[in-house]
Amino acid sequence: MVVEIRELIKRFDGKLALDCFNLEVGEGEVVGLLGPNGAGKTTSIRALVGLLPVDDGTISVFGRRQDGRDKDIKRRIGYVTQELTIYEDMSARDNLSFFGSLYGLAGRRLEARIEEVAGLIGLNGRLGDRVKTFSGGMKRRLNIGCSLLHEPELIIMDEPTVGIDPQSRNFILEFVKSLASGGASVIYTSHYIDEVEAVASRIYIMDQGHTIASGTLPELIARIQGDSHILVDVRIAAEKVRQELLAVPELKDVVIEENRYHIVVPGGVSAFEKIIPILSPQGIVNINSKQPDLEDVFLTLTGKQLRDGA
Amino acid sequence: MFKFHLLRGLRDWAGHLILIAVPVLLIAFFNYVFSGAQFRYGQGANPIAFLSALTIGFALTFQIYGASVSFEVIGDDFLSPKKDRLLASPAEPRAIVSSTIVVGFIVSFLQTLAVLLFASLALKAELGSIAVALPIFALSAAFNQLLGTAVLILSGSVKLANGILTFYGAVAPMAMGLYFPLPQNGFFSFVREYLGPMALANTAILGAMEGNSFKLAVGVGSLALLSLGLFLALPSLIRRLAR
Structure with missing residues (x-):
């Protein structure tokens, strides 16, 4: 070494x-x-x-x-x-x-x-x-x-x-x-x-x-591979709505990234039917799911985005 | 390393010009005001031409300001993020600081020579056997470089060190009666001749020029002891700087 x-x-x-x-x-x-x-x-x-x-x-x-x-x-x-x-x-x-x-x-x-x-x-x-x-x-x-x-x-x-x-x-x-x-x-x-x-x-x-x-x-x-990530773009993201999402037991974490909700869902769990009704009033623009990367690793392990602390 | 410090020390042309031009202008100005006057340093002392007293006095005064040649560089190295890079290297901080002080001494002494040369050639100052006094000017330049470094390290700030030395550089010539005459009594004679490193250097230089071995010995001896004291304190000061 x-x-x-x-x-x-x-x-x-x-x-x-x-x-x-x-x-x-x-x-x-x-x-x-x-x-x-x-x-x-x-x-x-x-x-x-x-x-x-x-x-x-x-x-x-x-x-x-x-x-x-x-x-x-x-x-x-x-x-x-x-x-x-x-x-x-x-x-x-x-x-x-x-x-x-x-x-x-x-x-x-x-x-x-x-x-x-x-x-x-x-x-x-x-x-x-x-x-x-x-x-x-x-x-x-x-x-x-x-x-x-x-x-x-x-x-x-x-x-x-x-x-x-x-x-x-x-x-x-x-x-x-x-x-x-x-x-x-x-x-x-x-x-x-x-x-x-x-x-x-x-x-x-x-x-x-x-x-x-x-x-x-x-x-x-691999440490966070079980999780899937759903990215929902809305017109205006709000903290109040994030709190509503966090109250959904199936969701692991929710982070606001400008006008986007970054939702972490444990593998195998379907949460769309619960997410959509909460986010619809916000005016959904786009929905995506993505493969985890280092940013997700950091988010999962620390509970915050890297640029929050930077 | 020494070559780098020398290049760095010589690069500040504006600073060097100020440290040469300002004393030269002050000498010329006071010489114009007190044209042809005689100057007596103490009771019973031999009178000397005021121009000679001015030349020696201002050359010594601006050696105090010349201390900035080294302490500003040391401050830039060790009171800034550069410190980490320097201390991460295998080079001894003592070697880096010493190299800077030596360069500061050389530059300051060259500035002094320029002032003396100007006063002698342009103003026709009678400096007599000034060559004999040059080693004392050199000793004084060395003392001031060490003093500036010590003040910097103890104050921990280039700005504060500059302030302290500027104040000292303003007060020291006044105590010698360069700007206005002081009363001719025993107390003021003592102040003029022995109170402070600049007065000691001045006394030694006059002693050398007049062939007064007592003044020469007391002035040089005291200044050398003060310089030695600072030199011996330098390693512990540098350790403090490198902490």
């Missing part, structure tokens, strides 16, 4: 931020850490990198205890921070050179790695330009590139696509996949379900400081 976190507990002013959090990452694996803002993703990542002392539990990285002082562990990790932590007044080359030098790279090897990484992140034509002239997406790519110069075996990316355009986002997602195919282990945190679905070979769902579920996407979906 590259990473093993066991029963991690972290409190801030007595409030639990991590509550018996567990995580395992194998070699060459992309693990997605999914949860709403405030779920504890960044706290767990900071503890894993050794930046945050924990109250209880163990963190093992490359088979060694992570206490934040082991330089060998630090040399083998690439940490992509959630916020942009690059120097905007300096050129892309200066930034890459500086972060490479922090990891002991120098001379020809550093120069070669700068060229190589600039190619990987698509900035080879802009190396001499000041970062403040870059678009948001280019800055994000440079933010990632600065963590890759020393060829880390474990890359930790804390919400690396925040605030960027779809094109740059796709570039980054494809790039993460290519990192894993190159043999690196990746931990990718996000509160965007589609991103985690796209890159992760295994997913941890976090909420309120602990892991609710983990597994591959098919494994997670």
Whole structure:
């Protein structure tokens, strides 16, 4: 195992931020850490990198205890921070050179790695330009590139696509996949379900400081496979009607998504004859049923939509 | 790392120009107002040309503001999200901070040289054996970089550190009587010559220029001790910064 976190507990002013959090990452694996803002993703990542002392539990990285002082562990990790932590007044080359030098790279090897990484992140034509002239997406790519110069075996990316355009986002997602195919282990945190679905070979769902579920996407979906989902579009969805639906014993859950009722029904149960009379006065526009996906897994396990907490 | 910090330290052209142009303008202004006046630092002290006193005084004063060259960079590194990225690397925070302070010292000393050169060449200030005093200007620049770093770490805010040092930079020359004459008595002589690092540096420089070995020894010795104290406190301050 590259990473093993066991029963991690972290409190801030007595409030639990991590509550018996567990995580395992194998070699060459992309693990997605999914949860709403405030779920504890960044706290767990900071503890894993050794930046945050924990109250209880163990963190093992490359088979060694992570206490934040082991330089060998630090040399083998690439940490992509959630916020942009690059120097905007300096050129892309200066930034890459500086972060490479922090990891002991120098001379020809550093120069070669700068060229190589600039190619990987698509900035080879802009190396001499000041970062403040870059678009948001280019800055994000440079933010990632600065963590890759020393060829880390474990890359930790804390919400690396925040605030960027779809094109740059796709570039980054494809790039993460290519990192894993190159043999690196990746931990990718996000509160965007589609991103985690796209890159992760295994997913941890976090909420309120602990892991609710983990597994591959098919494994997670299998956990809720018994449920079916009915999507009813109406003119105007109302909370009062949702409460009426929730009072129907056959229905497992009802969530309002703009002008849509998302109704979760246990497998094998027919509920249309009870749903329709309640929703008809609302003016039904469309009715659909859908196969469960990661969003449904999250909804079922946490009782809320991811964007509610985000 | 040092090359990066040097490039970063030199990049703020506007800041460097301000730290050179403002003292130069102040020297020229006060020299115009007090044209040809003599300046006496203490009772029985040798009078020197007011222009020389102004040049030395303002060069030292703006070394205090020059402390921002390093502490603003340290603040940007360690009092912002960049801190996580730096601490996640195997590089020692002490190495990063030290490299920044060294660059701050070099830049601040170059600014001082520019001010002295201007006063000497353009205003014809009589700085006598100023070359002998240059190491004291260097010591003072180093002290101020260390002081700025300590104030930043203890205050935990770039804005607050800037405020504290700006206040100190405004009060210190007044205590030396640069802006208006102070009474000629024993108390004010002591204040002018020994109260505070800037007064000590000034006393040492005058001592070096006049060949007064007592003033030189007391000024340099005290300033060196203060610098050493800050230097020795630096590791624990950096540990605090990296927490």
